[in-house]
Amino acid sequence: MKASRVLQKTLLVSLTIVLVGCVATDTSVLAPQNIKKTGPAVAPVSAPASSMHLTTTQTMDFIKSSDDKIITTPSNPITLEKIMSHPDWLGRQPEQAGWVVGQDIVRFARKREGSPVRDFFTISPTQPKINGELASLELQHVLTSADIFTSPDQQFLAWLYEGQLLVMEQSTQVVKQITFAHQRTSNLRFLASGEISYQVENAIYATAPDTLATRLLFSWQFAKPPVPVKPAADYIAAEQIKLIQYIANKRQDRAIVAENKQQLIAKNDFTSTTAFYFAPDARLAAMSISPDGKWAIAATTPKTQWRDKTDIMPHYIQEDGRIASKEVRRRVADAKPRNDDLFLLDLTNQVKHPLSYSVLPGFNDDVLASVKEENAKRRGETYTVNRLPRDITLFSSWYWNEPPIYWHDTAGEVGIMLEAWDNKDRWIVTVDLAQKKLVPQHRLSDPAWINYAFNRFGWLPNSPALYYLSEETGYSHLYVKPVNSEAYPLTEGKYEVDQIVVSPDGQHIFYKANKKHPGIYEIYKVSVDGQEHLALTDLHGMTDFVLSPSGQHLLLTHSTMTRPPELFLTSSARLEKPIQLTQTVSEEFLALNFAAPSIVEIPSSHVAEPIYSRLYMSAQALEGEPKPAVIFNHGAGYLQNSHMGWSGYFREYMFHNYLVQQGYVVLDMDYRASKGYGRDWRTAIYRQMGTPETQDLVDGVSWLTQNANVAVDKVGTYGGSYGGFMTFMALFTEPELFQAGAALRPVSDWAHYNTPYTSNILNTPDVDPIAYERSSPIYFAEGLQKPLLMNAPMVDDNVFFVDVVRLVQRLIELEKEDFETAIYPVEPHGFVQPSSWLDEYRRIFKLFETHVK
Structure with missing residues (x-):
């Protein structure tokens, strides 16, 4: 479809323009005037009165009047050397x-x-x-x-x-x-x-x-606990005790001394040396003591070897000129199921009580039966449903570091969060101290996997009631659950709630949520009875908070698409204009006039919801011949980048401005699996990583050609980590979609990645090899037809260098020609040296200039 027909389409586009005080935004990289807005209106920001540079985010049409002056040549051109230099030049943010x-x-x-x-x-x-x-x-x-x-x-x-x-x-x-x-x-x-x-x-x-x-x-x-008088080990020992009085006397003396010692301990607390004994082959997973000092919850886990002797990474560049062998984590292919043992410790009577998991709903469900059946069928076998007890552990998400055990300060209650090793269930339980048993309070099940991001919970201080986050409606929401009553929601709707904090008086819970728009996060509070709801910020962009010790103030960390995070102060009682506390952005950064991308909603060919994306293009992009384009694939998989705050990919943000300056259109998509859009968007990749995301890339290219004057045969792609994996999958499985791709620190075989992340999405290779073969690029390498650049850090303890090494060998054996590899001998997963960043992005730019533009 020609660009002139855009206005005839029913598709409307949300254009976000960031106005920065008196500093003019470079309109040469704003979306053109005939791409129109859609979606919810965004009200102006309540800007801090004391700000030196006031920031306003608005959704509006970009309409050029006869008096407007379109800037086509920036007064301070962006250079790769500058944007890839040490980030100190940006201003050193708080x-x-x-x-x-x-x-x-x-x-x-x-x-x-x-x-x-x-x-x-x-x-x-x-x-x-x-x-x-x-x-x-x-x-x-x-x-x-x-x-x-x-x-x-x-x-x-x-x-x-x-x-x-x-x-x-x-x-x-x-x-x-x-x-x-x-x-x-x-x-x-x-x-x-x-x-x-x-x-x-x-x-x-x-x-x-x-x-x-x-x-x-x-x-x-x-x-093993010491025993003063052990039973006879065998027949000979028993006869020795029976026949020799000397032996019998020694045993009797030991028993008398031990009994006397226990009596002394019972009568004199100050002589107590109470010790609890756990299995010799275990280690401590958690220990938590009650406020009254009478009880403790202990969890032990098998003392399995965390890594194998082959889990090493050579580091070639050392001060002594030798090669160092660095220990690294084990692969998911080597993971073994784990079950934690849970105990209630009676500190008064010095007794250890095992806590059984059998009371948990779904304790012995065969939740992977259909997966095992599919894999067995491929092997020519028949699978029989197995209802053995599942392996269960304390919830130990690597995404957050809050404890899985919480005691109520005054009510004598304890809450514990548990998870299934198979990643399909999460339970919140309490402990009946009198009966010495677990009491289930909440079960969250997911046929795909339990999200590691929304699992905060705790006690309301003024009553024995739990609060927690749950995705049971398809979005993360806040609930309250009195111990002896039903749970009730405090929030509901198609938005995500996170970062929950209870007020010191226990009357309100503060939280962050994207109610207005998937890419706008504000701070809210709700009363614990659910009757009072209040927005406390109206800043747009991305906002986080820390509640003051008194509960009277909120310290905000706020950013927009064009401004890195700064600190603001506001009231916790009502919506007020925040006071800006820091101004750290450098004048050098401001002088370059980086422009905000548009936030566009790209229709999906596969699901009802749109694909929110950042669009970078010049004001003249719809004029003349179709333009070249680049699609950026963000990393982490479960991460949101098409929001209205400062991106963690700040170098890429500046690089995309640079590409626009060089005549490209750039699209940055929150493909399926991305954070911020609910459970269904997240779990679309279950057992098929790379398939839904590539489908979304196909829709992205189609949208660019129909709406942004992009030539279908002039589109490239790049990304790092998960984005590098996606670059592989796109080039291998849709070989005509892109003219070239750059895969940075990429995953080529998920069986070599870590357990906590990968087993959520693909189960484990011993259970579900189909999912790994369906999702790993190395199995599709024969599809490569277009130029591929692989940039691989060699001391990467996240995505191992071997991922690229194995894929290179595979491509050699497939006799592929259009691929090259750049290695970075001193870099970890996230590059550190500016020279490495510059070298990497020079290569990426050269790839696009040569094969795309």
Whole structure:
């Protein structure tokens, strides 16, 4: 379809233009005026009154009047050398934003220019100063602490610094160090007694923060418990005991001494050396003590070898000129099922009670029966349904680091999150302390896999009620579940809820969500009864928050498509104009006038929902001959990049502006599997990674040719990590779609990737080899017809260098010609050296100039 017919189409396009204060946006890379808006209207931002550079995001038509001046040649041309140089030149944005220990004083870190050192700064909300005051070295141990614990009487704070325990009295601000061990301290919590409990090696201690008096609460060992009088091991030993009085007397003496010792321990707490014994072949997965110090939950897991002797990575560039052998993680193909054992420890009576999983709904369901049947049929076998107990573990998502065990501070309840090894179930349970058994509270099942991103949960402070996130409706939403009652939702709709925080008074829960638009994240709060809903920001773009210790303030980290993150301060009570706290973007960056892409909704040929995408094109793109184009494939698979905030792919954002300057149109698609669009969008790739995403790329190319004046035979693609995998799949399975592709740090065979990520989507190779063969590019390499560039870092402990090595050998054996490999000997998965970034993107640009443009 010719560009002149765009206005006749029913498809409308959402155009997002970012206006940056008085700094003119370079209109040469804005979408042209006859691409029109669609979707929800976006209201103007409530901009901070004190901002030096006010940022406004609007959805609007770009209409050129006779007075408009279209900029076709930027006054400061973008260069690869600049955008791939060390990112210090962007301005060194705030990091580790939070609050000073126990105070409503903002703290954040900022990289020192030209140095790896981070300096900390503080800002008072009552007298805010842009970019804050440099903190003294004496405050560093306070400012770097993320997890801070408060005593029940609010008098003391405790936190870890460099693995050691520190406490501070609020009234005097005096800091005391409690632990000095070579071993790291962990597992902090304040007990109801006011003592701070903590773990050092295999023991839990409690210390009074005022007197520093310390006592051992209990310890544990992974060994068989000592027995003073063991039964006879065999016939000969039994006869020895019966016939020799000397032996019988020694056994009797040992029994008397042991009994006397137990009596002393029972009568004198200060002599207690209580130890619990767990299986010798196990290790600790978690230990959590109750606030009253009477109970603990322990989880142990098999002490399996985490890696094999072959799980190594050679590092060729070393100071001594030799080759170093680095240990790396094992492959999913080598993963073994794991089952955690769960125990309730009665600290008063020194008794260990196993907690059975048999009460869990679906405990012995054969959830992979259809998968196993399909694979068995391919082998010519018949599969019989197996209802043996499933392997179950504590929920241990690598995506977030919150504990899977939560005690209620006052109600004597404990909540535990469990997951099935097969990734199809997540349970939240409590423990009946009297009956010594688990009580199921919530089950989340998914025939594909349980999302690792939305699993936060905890207790409301004022009642024995759990709050949690669940995808049961198809989107992540917030629920409250009283222990003895039914759960009820606090949020609902076609949007994602994340980052939940309970207010100090327990009356509200704060959260982040994309209610307005899939690519706009704002901050909201809801009352725990669900009656009060309130938006607290109206900034558009991407916004995160940290609630102040008092609960009165929100520290916001906000960004737009053209501006990196800055800090803002606003009220937690109502919607107000935030106060801007930092202005760190450099004038050099602003002078280049990088332009925001449009957010377009590309119709899908396979599902009802559109494919949200970022579109980069010049104001003159619809004029003249059809243009060349590039489609960028973001990494991580489950990641959202077509949002209205600053992209983690900031170099690519600048590179795409550069490509537009060179005459290209660029499309950045949130293909199926991307984050932010609900459960069905996420799980479309179950057992078929690369198929739905490539279908979306086909729709993307079709849309570009019909709506953006792009030549169908002048489109290239590139991406890194998962995006590199997608480049492989597109070139191998749709060989006519792209004229060339660049795969950066790419996955070529999923059996070589890690277990936590891959087994979610493809199960494991021993159970579901069909899924791995269906999803791994190395099985489709014979389809390569167009030029392929592979850029491979050699010290990549995420996607191993061997992924490229094996694929290169496969291409050689297939006698393919149009491929080349660039290796980066010192780079990990995410490049570090500016020279490597520059070399990589020069090669990518050369590939497109040679084979696409």
